[in-house]
Amino acid sequence: MNVRLQDRTRHFRTVAFNPARNAVQLIDQRLLPHRFAVVSTRDFRETARAIRDMTVRGAPAIAATAAYGLAQGARAFPGLSLKPFQRHLDLVEHTLAHARPTAVDPLNAMRNVRAAMAAARTVEEQQELALSAAEDFADASVEECRQIGRHGAPLIRAGARVLTHCNAGWLACVDIGTATAPLYAAQAQGRRFHVYCDETRPRCQGALLTAWELAQQGIPHEVIADNAAGHLMQRGEIDLIIVGSDRVLGRTGDIANKIGTYTKAVLAHRHGIPFYVAIPFSTIDWRLHSGRDIPIEERDEEEVLGTWGVITRPGERPAATARRVYVRTANPGSGARNPGFDVTPAELITGIITPLGLFKPRELWARRRQLGHE
Numbered sequence: 001m002n003v004r005l006q007d008r009t010r011h012f013r014t015v016a017f018n019p020a021r022n023a024v025q026l027i028d029q030r031l032l033p034h035r036f037a038v039v040s041t042r043d044f045r046e047t048a049r050a051i052r053d054m055t056v057r058g059a060p061a062i063a064a065t066a067a068y069g070l071a072q073g074a075r076a077f078p079g080l081s082l083k084p085f086q087r088h089l090d091l092v093e094h095t096l097a098h099a100r101p102t103a104v105d106p107l108n109a110m111r112n113v114r115a116a117m118a119a120a121r122t123v124e125e126q127q128e129l130a131l132s133a134a135e136d137f138a139d140a141s142v143e144e145c146r147q148i149g150r151h152g153a154p155l156i157r158a159g160a161r162v163l164t165h166c167n168a169g170w171l172a173c174v175d176i177g178t179a180t181a182p183l184y185a186a187q188a189q190g191r192r193f194h195v196y197c198d199e200t201r202p203r204c205q206g207a208l209l210t211a212w213e214l215a216q217q218g219i220p221h222e223v224i225a226d227n228a229a230g231h232l233m234q235r236g237e238i239d240l241i242i243v244g245s246d247r248v249l250g251r252t253g254d255i256a257n258k259i260g261t262y263t264k265a266v267l268a269h270r271h272g273i274p275f276y277v278a279i280p281f282s283t284i285d286w287r288l289h290s291g292r293d294i295p296i297e298e299r300d301e302e303e304v305l306g307t308w309g310v311i312t313r314p315g316e317r318p319a320a321t322a323r324r325v326y327v328r329t330a331n332p333g334s335g336a337r338n339p340g341f342d343v344t345p346a347e348l349i350t351g352i353i354t355p356l357g358l359f360k361p362r363e364l365w366a367r368r369r370q371l372g373h374e
Helices: 044-052 059-076 082-097 105-117 123-155 181-188 205-217 226-234 261-271
Strands: 002-005 008-011 015-018 023-027 038-041 161-164 194-198 221-224 240-243 247-249 255-258 275-278 306-310 324-328 341-344 351-354 357-359
Touching (some): 015 059, 015 123, 044 082, 082 105, 123 240, 123 275, 123 357, 205 221, 221 226, 226 261, 261 275
Antiparallel strands (some): 002 008, 255 341
């Protein structure tokens, strides 16, 4: 996507790779919307740490990061013997896979990379194939998002009022986004509409990231408190909901997404509002049989008990060098629970927007060969 920086517009991908430095390059999403910066991770452990601390976040984005991280780890191996190399790759893959456990995309991305590497017989050849496969995954992910936009754009009629939750935009992907792809495609077709961005507590990805994206793109929008969504639905002020997902069960159609998604789906069902989920192929898990089997990440309680931001005076714009500060907002001495995701059952989902088109959740298994299940 294009980003305006100091009166200039430049194109960025959320995730990229520098072969000369064997470094993964990431937009630091913790600093947005107050500061835009690209950081480099120097080895696979730093790359895993960037996933864990949410320097990069969003299932397709961390999938590409993991793919590049696997290639990064492979390229750093100094020997020529295949058996130690494979043990090293197992360690790299395990480290990256466990950085954030709920999303299935990183696992699928690294399986793709290792499958491509298996075609070579020497360490050097496998190292070359690793980076090539990671680049192919990132490029394919962008094209899948473009196709999601093409298939989802007809859902965005002129004057529509759309609710989003969390950030499933280009920052959560390599480019374009999943839930935002239909919005960007509809805008390109000349339609005007309005987006409500759930703030998405506790890390406020909707207020910080989705709102920033939409502002960059010139799409009319407003941030709302998470608990305001039901009120707007009850008053007929929301026409449809589009969210992303970190894992969709191909066998059942259940989805795991940012905490609060299930609540929005229940409210949408109660008020007869269409609820759509936009996903690339890498988000589909063909193995698990139940949403209860999806590992739900429990994050640090400090995210609930306080907030991060920058200090400014009323009406003052934060400087690019403004320092982030953490402020405790909850009662001193109180603890917190902080599950990062919840599971929305298939019966609450109107449709799943994929690069191949719109499917009912229960159709995924019947169409599994078409959707990439081997």
